[in-house]
Amino acid sequence: MCSCTAIRRHLLPALALALVACQAAQDGPAQAGASATGSVAPVPTPRAAVSAAAGADPGDPAVLAAAQQLAAGSKSCRARRAALVAQPALPGAPAFESSRHQMHGRVRGKPQLWLRAPGRAADLPPAQRADAERLDSAPRPLRAVKDLLFRRRRQPEALRGVLLREGYFWTDRVDLALAMVQMVGIPALFREPVLWLRRGTEVLELRRQPAEHDQPEGYAYAGGTWAGQRAELFLGDRVAVDRAGLERDVLGVDLLEVQLHDGFDRLQVERLTAGGIVARLRYGPDVWADAAIDVQGAQARVTCLVAEGELAERIARWRAERARWEAAFARLREAIWAQVREGVRFDAPANAADDRNNGDLRPAWERAYLKGWRSFQFRGRSHRLYDELGNALPPQVCVDFVLDTWHRASGTWYRPAQVLSGEKGRIEPHPARIVGRLDLDALDIENRRSARAFVEFARRHADMFDVRDLSDEERIPFKSRRRFFDFLAAHADDFRPGDVLIIHGHKGAGRPHYHSLIVVEADPVSGVPSLVAGNAARAREQTIEAVMQISPGRSIRHRIRPRGPWLPDAVLGRGGERPPEGG
Numbered sequence: 010m011c012s013c014t015a016i017r018r019h020l021l022p023a024l025a026l027a028l029v030a031c032q033a034a035q036d037g038p039a040q041a042g043a044s045a046t047g048s049v050a051p052v053p054t055p056r057a058a059v060s061a062a063a064g065a066d067p068g069d070p071a072v073l074a075a076a077q078q079l080a081a082g083s084k085s086c087r088a089r090r091a092a093l094v095a096q097p098a099l100p101g102a103p104a105f106e107s108s109r110h111q112m113h114g115r116v117r118g119k120p121q122l123w124l125r126a127p128g129r130a131a132d133l134p135p136a137q138r139a140d141a142e143r144l145d146s147a148p149r150p151l152r153a154v155k156d157l158l159f160r161r162r163r164q165p166e167a168l169r170g171v172l173l174r175e176g177y178f179w180t181d182r183v184d185l186a187l188a189m190v191q192m193v194g195i196p197a198l199f200r201e202p203v204l205w206l207r208r209g210t211e212v213l214e215l216r217r218q219p220a221e222h223d224q225p226e227g228y229a230y231a232g233g234t235w236a237g238q239r240a241e242l243f244l245g246d247r248v249a250v251d252r253a254g255l256e257r258d259v260l261g262v263d264l265l266e267v268q269l270h271d272g273f274d275r276l277q278v279e280r281l282t283a284g285g286i287v288a289r290l291r292y293g294p295d296v297w298a299d300a301a302i303d304v305q306g307a308q309a310r311v312t313c314l315v316a317e318g319e320l321a322e323r324i325a326r327w328r329a330e331r332a333r334w335e336a337a338f339a340r341l342r343e344a345i346w347a348q349v350r351e352g353v354r355f356d357a358p359a360n361a362a363d364d365r366n367n368g369d370l371r372p373a374w375e376r377a378y379l380k381g382w383r384s385f386q387f388r389g390r391s392h393r394l395y396d397e398l399g400n401a402l403p404p405q406v407c408v409d410f411v412l413d414t415w416h417r418a419s420g421t422w423y424r425p426a427q428v429l430s431g432e433k434g435r436i437e438p439h440p441a442r443i444v445g446r447l448d449l450d451a452l453d454i455e456n457r458r459s460a461r462a463f464v465e466f467a468r469r470h471a472d473m474f475d476v477r478d479l480s481d482e483e484r485i486p487f488k489s490r491r492r493f494f495d496f497l498a499a500h501a502d503d504f505r506p507g508d509v510l511i512i513h514g515h516k517g518a519g520r521p522h523y524h525s526l527i528v529v530e531a532d533p534v535s536g537v538p539s540l541v542a543g544n545a546a547r548a549r550e551q552t553i554e555a556v557m558q559i560s561p562g563r564s565i566r567h568r569i570r571p572r573g574p575w576l577p578d579a580v581l582g583r584g585g586e587r588p589p590e591g592g
Contacts, residue, residue, distance in 0.1 A: 076326075079314055083315045089313060090315070099124045101281050110494055110537040111491070113532040113535065115187060115553075116187055116244045117190050117243045117552050119245055120264045120530070120532040120534070120539055122309075123260055127177040134167075136167070150188040151188040151191070176248060178246045189244070190242070198248070205249050206240065210308050238350070256306065262286075264532070267308070267311065270310065274291055274292065276288055285312065296323050334507070336577075341414055341418045341580065348413065355405060369387075371403050378394050381438045381440050383436065401425060405544045409458060410544040411543075412449055414527060416445075421442075423440070424443055446579045446582060460524070463569075464511055474569050474572060486561065497538065504528060504531070504537075505531055505570075506529060508527070509568070511525050511567035512525070512565060513565075
């Protein structure tokens with residue numbers, strides 16, 4: 010856990026300029042330029058990134074030129090929207106949209122817009138049709154999915170007929186979607202040596218892997234960020250035995266990719282047509298513009314906006330300001346991916362009766378690391394200092410994950426060991442803590458691994474953080490799921506990517522327990538966080554549902570949002586250059 014001591018107020022301006030903030034625990038170096046295949050989408054460069062290094066001065070010639078360009082295209086955009094409105098409407102997926110905030114808050118899957126609901130084959134054999142009808146109407150979906158998988162365990166083609174709709178892993182029932190994502194793996198549906206998976210605009214190659222160690226036979230990502238790791242099946246994924254099968258009659262439009270490319274933060278669909286989408290796009294609170302969006306397969310692009318005068322200037326300024334944050338956040342995502350790939354373990358002693366001694370491993374790890382050891386003993390058990398690729402593996406408590414992410418994105422981290430060629434698993438340590446642009450250790454911080462203390466530190470330093478303390482009425486326990494997610498949808502602007510969420514509740518014997526998370530993605534339509542990252546047992550990305558269902562009496566107690574330029578400056582530098590190698 011992380012705590013930060015008080016800092017004299019007169020030091021804070023220098024603190025921000027020096028990019029020294031509050032430190033807690035750290036974790037692995039982000040891999041520069043990591044590509045993004047596997048289970049997480051890539052982070053492309055925003056279109057407005059030309060202004061990323063400079064920020065968004067209202068008088069910036071680039072901002073004014075962008076505003077003039079928007080205004081010049083408004084007349085033709087009105088005509089384009091009128092032409093789309095005149096086209097026949099596509100049905101969309103009304104049942105899915107009616108529970109969209111629940112679906113994307115609870116079920117792992119990339120936020121997409123559905124041109125129509127995927128359907129099962131019209132010629133489905135009677136036995137499979139009966140299975141599908143039972144599944145769709147099951148009052149207890151988890152039991153129904155388990156039963157289906159057991160009865161058809163040697164019939165992958167039959168399972169595909171029931172569980173895939175036009176190749177999509179899809180349903181419009183939230184409870185059934187949860188059961189499907191939890192229970193259904195790709196090996197239950199396919200036996201082929203190579204498969205292709207579409208996740209939004211990503212197309213991923215999967216290769217069948219034999220059983221090894223404690224892993225059963227399955228499929229792994231063939232390359233990119235998650236190369237070699239086991240492939241998962243998320244809601245909205247499309248799977249085919251050949252790549253061409255992914256391109257026929259594409260029904261899901263990738264909303265995160267178009268959002269990042271254009272710079273809007275919220276989308277309202279007005280009409281879906283075969284020629285494109287009529288929509289309203291938001292560029293910050295209360296700044297809405299009429300838009301036309303072109304669609305090619307899963308990829309969408311904002312064709313034009315109706316924006317003139319002050320509206321055009323506000324949109325151009327928003328895009329420029331957002332571009333710098335998105336460029337920094339892309340680096341933060343690299344740091345998160347690195348921790349997930351490395352499988353950074355939670356800092357909990359083995360066989361501990363409770364969590365009172367959580368956090369004891371990391372100090373022992375650091376002492377052993379700096380001495381140049383390859384492993385160390387703690388309470389009678391051996392622990393690794395590095396993974397097989399030589400990456401340093403300091404254990405984390407939950408706040409460590411948050412602050413390690415900031416560190417690694419800025420270039421501050423532990424130097425990896427050298428992997429000796431021709432000797433599998435053999436490494437040569439060269440221990441050193443490399444300091445990048447952000448050094449959280451430079452502050453006098455006591456009990457820096459306490460989430461509660463980190464909240465108090467952030468509250469005292471309002472120039473660096475915006476802290477939202479949820480009221481007693483707003484602290485809805487997760488067991489009241491409908492109310493919980495309705496609240497997130499109603500207050501979506503309070504929970505956006507980059508925010509830190511502090512979860513609070515009670516564990517055994519009534520002891521208070523904190524957990525911290527970083528919001529990674531939010532659904533562009535509802536605004537509800539669709540993906541969070543943190544360390545509980547190991548570093549991972551999950552839905553809020555997956556994190557909180559373990560102790561459903563917990564609720565969100567605080568939201569901490571980095572404000573001002575200090576975090577983007579720490580990650581990007583003042584000129585946007587990459588951080589020093591070592592992070």
